[in-house]
Amino acid sequence: MFDAAIPPASARERIAARGGRVTRTRLVVLELLQCSEHPLSHDEIGDALAAAGVAHDRVTLYRTLDWLVEQGLARRIAGGERAWRFEAVRDAAHRHAHFHCDRCGQVVCLEGLEPAPATGLPSGFHVDRAELVLHGSCAACGLGSEAGRVR
Amino acid sequence: MFDAAIPPASARERIAARGGRVTRTRLVVLELLQCSEHPLSHDEIGDALAAAGVAHDRVTLYRTLDWLVEQGLARRIAGGERAWRFEAVRDAAHRHAHFHCDRCGQVVCLEGLEPAPATGLPSGFHVDRAELVLHGSCAACGLGSEAGRVR
DNA sequence: GCACCAAATGCTACAATGTTGCAAGACGAC
DNA sequence: GTCGTCTTGCAACATTGTAGCATTTGGTGC
Ligand SMILES: [Mn+2]
Ligand SMILES: [Mn+2]
Ligand SMILES: [Zn+2]
Ligand SMILES: [Zn+2]
Numbered sequence: 016m017f018d019a020a021i022p023p024a025s026a027r028e029r030i031a032a033r034g035g036r037v038t039r040t041r042l043v044v045l046e047l048l049q050c051s052e053h054p055l056s057h058d059e060i061g062d063a064l065a066a067a068g069v070a071h072d073r074v075t076l077y078r079t080l081d082w083l084v085e086q087g088l089a090r091r092i093a094g095g096e097r098a099w100r101f102e103a104v105r106d107a108a109h110r111h112a113h114f115h116c117d118r119c120g121q122v123v124c125l126e127g128l129e130p131a132p133a134t135g136l137p138s139g140f141h142v143d144r145a146e147l148v149l150h151g152s153c154a155a156c157g158l159g160s161e162a163g164r165v166r
Numbered sequence: 167m168f169d170a171a172i173p174p175a176s177a178r179e180r181i182a183a184r185g186g187r188v189t190r191t192r193l194v195v196l197e198l199l200q201c202s203e204h205p206l207s208h209d210e211i212g213d214a215l216a217a218a219g220v221a222h223d224r225v226t227l228y229r230t231l232d233w234l235v236e237q238g239l240a241r242r243i244a245g246g247e248r249a250w251r252f253e254a255v256r257d258a259a260h261r262h263a264h265f266h267c268d269r270c271g272q273v274v275c276l277e278g279l280e281p282a283p284a285t286g287l288p289s290g291f292h293v294d295r296a297e298l299v300l301h302g303s304c305a306a307c308g309l310g311s312e313a314g315r316v317r
Numbered sequence: 318g319c320a321c322c323a324a325a326t327g328c329t330a331c332a333a334t335g336t337t338g339c340a341a342g343a344c345g346a347c
Numbered sequence: 348g349t350c351g352t353c354t355t356g357c358a359a360c361a362t363t364g365t366a367g368c369a370t371t372t373g374g375t376g377c
Binding site: 187188189208209224225228229248249 | 362372
């Protein structure tokens, strides 16, 4: 679960600094996101909480994730499926694209790839942010048969 | 509903050419997509069918849209919300980006903006297609208050 | 025009994902 | 330790999409 790539860099302070109460769920979820290399779905996070022995309610987790996003501590990513994925915000200024494997559903961050700036859009339109998602097959899934394809 | 921009360019033949049966629903839905300037949601299409006096079932509409996508006559777009949007495929080779208004939820096609080709992604990864969605506020919604913001 | 049959539809039930309202519990200031 | 407010848990609901199956219908051959 905790991919142990990046050290948990005080999630506790980051939560408290926003004026939020440091609850077990917020703490564990934020640490989990900070340590994960991939954006995680609500479900994956729920499973990790269960595995870590942290009791929780589905709704509480939704609200926890909403709160982290509101506070700028996490980001919501659209993925190719119907569920959101979440990742910790490491650098608020730096955005990156994502790759969605249409075979296994895995989403990976493309740190090197920044969505190109908008050009030539109709006047009166104002762009806040760009979301770039590449679709295809990941290294693990290869180019093999179409079987098992995710919608 | 029918924005009357592009003439209905025989939807009937396009359907028959794929070996599909020309049913009232397929015909009206494809014509609707071909005439619309914006990608439409399932709901919007359903409303248009009702307005046109075409009886239909929710499930039939889902299946009709799936069929049109399978046949390459329509494309499914992720939008920023949880429901797919659909647009007629005019030129299979030409892809374009979309703009999603976070205020009103409207999606508009950015014909001039093609997602940049993928570079520097991990080896073993294969890209089928790129989806680029710009988020912000449209001309109609302006830059005003945050009130009424769509998630 | 008519019979036939695979393809398409309508219906019901279900699955997945997310939201709302409200009472009970817990964080943390004092 | 008390207390007020923020957070949680629970139940009910909303939205979006699927699956199974009996019925209807478009198109083909006559
Ligand atoms: Mn990422
Ligand atoms: Mn478009
Ligand atoms: Zn994969
Ligand atoms: Zn708008």
